[in-house]
Amino acid sequence: MFSPYYAWARGRGAADPLDHVAVNAILYGSGPGRWAMTERGKGALIRSEDRLTIGPSGMRWDGGRLVIEIDERAFPLPRRMRGRVVIDPGPLFHAVHDLDVRGLHRWRPVAPLARATISFDRPGLAWSGPAYVDMNAGDEPIEDGFRGWTWSRTAGAGETTIFYDVETRRDGERGLALSYRADGSIERTVQQPVHSLPGTLWRVARSLRSAAAPFQIRTFEDTPFYTRTGCRAGPAGRTGPTVCESVDLDRFASEWVRMLLPFRMPRRG
Numbered sequence: 559m560f561s562p563y564y565a566w567a568r569g570r571g572a573a574d575p576l577d578h579v580a581v582n583a584i585l586y587g588s589g590p591g592r593w594a595m596t597e598r599g600k601g602a603l604i605r606s607e608d609r610l611t612i613g614p615s616g617m618r619w620d621g622g623r624l625v626i627e628i629d630e631r632a633f634p635l636p637r638r639m640r641g642r643v644v645i646d647p648g649p650l651f652h653a654v655h656d657l658d659v660r661g662l663h664r665w666r667p668v669a670p671l672a673r674a675t676i677s678f679d680r681p682g683l684a685w686s687g688p689a690y691v692d693m694n695a696g697d698e699p700i701e702d703g704f705r706g707w708t709w710s711r712t713a714g715a716g717e718t719t720i721f722y723d724v725e726t727r728r729d730g731e732r733g734l735a736l737s738y739r740a741d742g743s744i745e746r747t748v749q750q751p752v753h754s755l756p757g758t759l760w761r762v763a764r765s766l767r768s769a770a771a772p773f774q775i776r777t778f779e780d781t782p783f784y785t786r787t788g789c790r791a792g793p794a795g796r797t798g799p800t801v802c803e804s805v806d807l808d809r810f811a812s813e814w815v816r817m818l819l820p821f822r823m824p825r826r827g
Contacts, residue, residue, distance in 0.1 A: 559700055560784075561597055562816040563825050568699065576600045580823070581615040583628045583639055586778055587683070594630035594639050597825040613826070623647070624691070628678075634821055641678025645689055648672050649742045657722070659729045663703050667692040670711070670718040670738040688713045688799070701807040703727060710766040710802035712792035716740040719747060719793050721767040735767070737793075750793055755802075758785055764804035769794040782818060783809035 561580070567573035579602065582595040596613070604611040609618040614629040624645040632639055647669035657663040667690070674689035690711060696703065707724040722734040737747045750767040758764065758780040766772060768791035779786035783806045791800040809815050 559694070560810065560819070561823070562819040563597055565699070565811075565816060574600065576603055579603050579612050581612050581628065581630060583615070583630050584779075585639065585678070585681070585683070590635075591778070592632040592635075592637055592639050592681070593822060594628075594632045595823045596630060596633075597823055599827045602826075633824060638680040639678070640680040641676065641683075644675045645669065645691060646673040646675075647691065649740060651738060651742070651744065653744055655722075655734060655736075657724050657732065658703055658726050659732075662698050663694070663696040663700065665692065665694050665722070667718075667720065667736075667738060670720065671716070671740055690718065690801075701811040704805075704807050706804070706806045706808070708765055708767075708802065708804045710768075710791070710800055712796065712798050712800045714792070714796050714798045717796070719796065721750065723752075723767070747793060753791075755787060755789075760785075762804055762806050762809070764802070766791060766800065766802040768792055768797075768800070770797065772800065781822075782815045783807070 561578045564573060564578040577600045578597055580595050580597045585592045598613045602613040610616055615627060617624060617626040624647060626643040628639055628641055630639045648671040650669055651667055654664050654666045657665055669691040672689040672691055675686040677684050703726060705725040705727060709722045711718055711720045716739060718738045720736050724732050726732060735747045735749045737745045750769050752765050753768055753771050755764045755775060758777060760780055760782045762785050764785045764787060772789040772791035775787060775789040777787055786803045789800050790797055792798050
């Protein structure tokens with residue numbers, strides 16, 4: 559989705575998206591995080607009904623659980639990332655939401671109330687807790703459809719609340735406010751006020767919807783076009799751990815940003 563190599567290939571004519579695949583693995587902790595996103599060609603891709611392999615990493619369904627094996631090298635600091643993530647999905651949801659009027663861009667929270675068990679030997683760590691799994695699909699480059707978006711999810715007991723606001727290039731602003739519940743139901747919830755978050759080094763505007771001002775704010779990612787933030791926020795009466803992201807696709811589409819991306823996203827053909 560954010561591959562500069564795929565964007566450059568499209569500029570030269572027809573491009574095969576399967577020739578631009580990657581596993582994006584990120585670890586955050588009390589010290590410096592680790593980021594891996596090595597793009598590979600279609601020769602490194604193996605797909606079947608219950609398994610996906612990209613280079614040395616992959617994922618598979620095993621007895622109702624999603625097992626993710628990660629064996630990557632972090633960039634720009636070349637440190638190893640090797641370990642396993644096991645996702646217990648909980649209730650699976652099949653509703654697909656159109657993000658634009660024409661339905662060219664679609665989003666599906668597959669397992670928004672999942673649990674994860676994580677075990678890594680490089681670096682050595684173990685953790686278990688709430689998890690979230692979703693997927694996106696589109697029929698055109700994402701920067702052709704959107705100027706940007708803000709998205710956040712708040713985890714709670716038996717419920718995950720998601721706010722998704724997009725600024726489309728053709729149809730203006732659109733928003734979703736959804737509550738996914740452990741009984742398998744999905745309800746539209748009340749939109750909350752927008753709160754701006756503190757500025758970042760790259761000055762990407764970031765915000766989220768919350769009944770009250772977010773607090774315990776921590777910046778996980780600060781890039782020229784994308785930010786990921788952790789905080790405590792949420793709808794009225796349900797303040798909890800919240801992850802949010804803000805994306806500026808005008809920035810992403812600029813050549814100067816795409817020239818920077820290979821420093822974080824190398825490619826192996």
